Amino acid sequence: QAHIVESGGGLVQPGGSLRLSCAASGFSFSSYFMSWYRQAPGRESEWVASLTNTGSSLNYTDSVKGRFTISRDNAKNTLYLLMNKLKPEDTAVYYCRARSPRGYDYWGQGIQVTVSS
Numbered sequence: 001q002a003h004i005v006e007s008g009g010g011l012v013q014p015g016g017s018l019r020l021s022c023a024a025s026g027f028s029f030s031s032y033f034m035s036w037y038r039q040a041p042g043r044e045s046e047w048v049a050s051l052t053n054t055g056s057s058l059n060y061t062d063s064v065k066g067r068f069t070i071s072r073d074n075a076k077n078t079l080y081l082l083m084n085k086l087k088p089e090d091t092a093v094y095y096c097r098a099r100s101p102r103g104y105d106y107w108g109q110g111i112q113v114t115v116s117s
Contacts, residue, residue, distance in 0.1 A: 002026040002106045006096050009111035016086050016115070022079035022096030022108060030074040033099040036081045038092035038113075048094070049081065063089075086115045 008020040020036070035050040049070040051058045058070055069082040079096055096108040 002098070004096050004098060004106055004108035006094065006108045006111035009094065009113045011114045011116065012086055013117050014086060014088060014115055017082070017084045018086065018113060020081040020083070020094055020096075020111060020113070022081075024077045024079070024096075024098060024106075027098065027100070027106065029077040029098070031101060033101075034070075034072055034079045035097045035099070036070060036079075037095045037097060038090075039095070039110075040089075040092040043092075045095075046092075083113070086113075088115045091115050 003025045005023045006020060008018060010018065012018050031053050033050065033052055036048040037045050038048050039045045047061055048064055049060045049068060051070050051072060055072050060068060067083065067085045071080045091114050093110040093112050095110045098106040
């Protein structure tokens with residue numbers, strides 16, 4: 001059974017850093033296209049970043065370019081999101097999504113990130 005668990009969130013001051021992790025099990029992680037999404041209170045879900053199964057192609061939403069870095073370790077079945085220079089508007093629940101080659105999705109339960117002084 002597929003299982004995804006995010007970790008690494010918390011409270012950080014503006015300008016600070018956090019690294020989110022997404023641990024996957026129960027499916028062939030190295031074959032899956034992986035993404036991070038986030039949802040702020042009262043807002044729709046927003047795509048943040050994605051990378052291909054080999055990590056050879058990365059993409060970011062404009063608001064995080066130059067500040068966030070998505071990566072993966074297929075040997076550890078883990079996806080990461082390194083977030084630097086955090087801003088209050090980055091406050092949201094962050095979700096990890098795994099998309100199979102056939103287009104089936106698995107989602108994590110989400111992890112809260114709060115950027116506040």
